[in-house]
Amino acid sequence: MQSIISIKNLSKKYASGYQALKKINLNIDRGEILALLGPNGAGKTTLISIVCGIVSSSAGAVMVNGFDNISDYRKTRELIGLVPQELTLGAFDTVWNTIRFSRGLFGKKPNNPYLERLLGDLSLLDKKNSELRELSGGMRRRVLIAKALSHEPKILFLDEPTAGVDVELRKDMWNIVRRLRESGVTIILTTHYIEEAEEIADRIAVINNGKLLLVEDKVTLMHNLxxxxxxxxxxxxxxxxxxxxxxxxxxxxxxxxxxxxxxxxxxxxxxxxxxxxxxxxxxxxxxxxxxxxxxxxxxxxxxxxxx
Amino acid sequence: MINFQAIKVIFKYEMLRTWNTLFQSIASPVLSTSLYFIVFGSAIGSRIPSIEGVSYGLFIVPGLIMLSLLTQSIANASFGIFFPKFTGSIYEVHSAPISFFEIITGYVGAAATKSFIIGLIILITATFFVELRIAHPVWMLVFLVLTCISFSLFGFIIGIWANDFEKLQIIPLLIITPLVFLGGSFYSINMLPPFWQTVTLFNPVVYLVSGFRWSFFEVHDVSVGTSLAMILIFLMICLLTVGWMFKTGYRLKQ
CATH class of the missing domain: 3.30.70 (Alpha-Beta Plaits)
Structure with missing residues (x-):
């Protein structure tokens, strides 16, 4: 099976001199759920930020679906959706406007039936016309997912999707992730909750101090170690x-x-x-x-x- | 292929932001311009003889429009890009299949459109105070549009450069306002002593105001060609700076 994402010798040194990633090599299979596991500051967010185009790398290459993520950025980015860690969204935007904005940004023509279905799947339909500042933290998290999925990506990055959310929402998130996988979306999530990786991932990559310590099938990993x-x-x-x-x-x-x-x-x-x-x-x-x-x-x- | 959808949504989003604050967006420039007209145009202006055959109240119209245009263009464009940078929602723009040209067209286009509309509104406001005549309407529009675009672009640069609210304010406050006031908005530079006339020629706003004023009354401090060339040079410098910023990821990408 051809990898949908192929990361080769990827390094990142920030302007401050901090070496966030050290020669990362990682292949991500089409349709899998990969959990990127590591303590705070391990380099998880830097790694996915580089793949998504938010942070520039210092060395190495990233191929997405066979295209280089810098020279062919339009082809790679349209395949990717990113759910960042919590952030302040424009507080006065409505849910509907913000997801329509996201879809347009990725070059997709408006498709209201799709977006309404998406909101329905995320239990956000009744909040469609609410302003983001009126929503609870958990709801805002769902909006971030809706934004990331608004352009029908084939790959979804979830950066700490369940950090600071309650148990119920966490279970919901896991269900959302599983449903997405069933629809053929490749999912990469970063987490420092082991139970999360254990619960939903197919494969687990452990990263610490910018180094990839191992990438292993979850069952094999638990078996071997x-x-x-x-x-x-x-x-x-x-x-x-x-x-x-x-x-x-x-x-x-x-x-x-x-x-x-x-x-x-x-x-x-x-x-x-x-x-x-x-x-x-x-x-x-x-x-x-x-x-x-x-x-x-x-x-x-x-x-x-x-x- | 150009991502027109992206340009469209950014433009619409930015215009919507204006729409939501419609009253303050339009009321404040109209109010401040009216005050200038009352104080400078009517109260003080009535004691000032005409300048180069143009009554003082009329003479300051182009300068007043430029004053608002410059401050509005910079404020709109700088805030438009600074705010998503500040909240972190800029991640979405960076992760989208969109080129820097498209980002600029969306953000700067919206800021320039807004300033252009404000410019026209001030022009209409002016007609309530003075009997306005425009000798070269087409050139007037050319100067208006070019100024809106180049200063929105300049504001965009400030928005990228600024990493806190103080920096966002400092250039408009400490550089632009003095340049506009000393740029012949309210007087002809011929009224200055020779030494200060020479100094003034280093002020880019002089060329803007002079060219713009020529399109109204056919009086000018510097030749129209020079004015036009200076605006275009300023535009080019801004474009190159923005291009460099996006290429290197300066204050945009780590």
Missing amino acids: GKKQLAVELRTPVTTLPQSLSTFALKLSDDGSKLTYTYDSMSESAGINALFQAINQAGLELKDLQVMQSSLEDIFVDLVRNK
Whole structure:
């Protein structure tokens, strides 16, 4: 499958001397949802701003649907819609005027039925003639999405779409994103909420300090990097671990009632069998068992710390 | 291919902004011009002999129109581009498939159109105070249009350059207003001592006012050709500056 966006050796150094991106290479597949995950200041917004044409790059190239985003900017930009982080819109514009403006800016002829359907999909139809200053923060966020979709883009960038929105709106946003994907739109969203990436992304790219740490299919990522932990609760607490258990690198809880075993679920021999045998031979009696799988959050924290 | 839709929506958006503040957009220049007419034209002007065969009240009409035209063009165009930059909504213009030529046509075109309309309104206002005659109506319109365009372009540059509200105000206040007042709006530069006449020739507004006044009364401080050439040179400088700003992304793109 041909990539819809292809980023090659992209670097950005701001006039202040700050190196926001360091040789980023990334291919984005047609029709996927890619989550760009990273802490604040990692370079997420800079990266999507360069692809969209808002920030100029210092080195490297961006191809969108086979066209260079600088020399063929008209062809690349008409494919892209961008939902920025929250911003103050012209407060006196009405919802209807602002989305018509956006559509026109992208060179599309007015299409009122489409725009009305769009507002309907975003539950904004009854706010059509409201001024933006009358809308709640969540509603304004929806207006930003409506503006980005007003010219029927094939690629949608969402910059922190759910930062600072309540749970209900966040779920709504996720549903909107899923529906868009079903209609064939490629979606790239930046987030520092792990759960968001975990919930809706197909692939996850982790970025930190301007470097792309990894790009991986979400399921594979969690599989490969996911560590499992087995907690064994003992009926009678022990003060020290029996010698026979020393090979398992177990962690004994302070009160001596719980043993924690960390293992790789992907490895051929996880060693669980051997562990139980050893526990049995040591004469320890089990009370309860618990298996824990590391979340994307743990994986992320590990990655960002280690590299 | 030119993105006409984009030009159209920017133009309409900017005109709508004016429409929403219609009263202050039109009332304030009309009011201030009327005050000038009453104070300078009638009260003081009645004690001033005619200048080069033109009564003082009549003589100041072109200068007054220029005064409003310049301040309005700069204010409209600079605010039009500064505000989206200030709020951040400029992102949309940058991410749209639109060239700098189209952006300028939309923003500057709207600002120039607005100033042009204000210029005409002031002209009509003037007829309530003096008996106006226009010797060369076509040339009058040419000067009017060229001034609107070049100073809207200049305002656009200020709007891009300014990164706070203070800077947005400072050039109109500290540079444009003195230049207009010292540019022969209210007097003929021939009335100045020779030294100051020479100094005045470095003031671009002198050429604007002189050419514009010639189209009304056929009196001028500098030749009409020179006036026209100066406006065109100013226009070219502004165009080149804007072109450079967009090419380098100066204060527009990081």
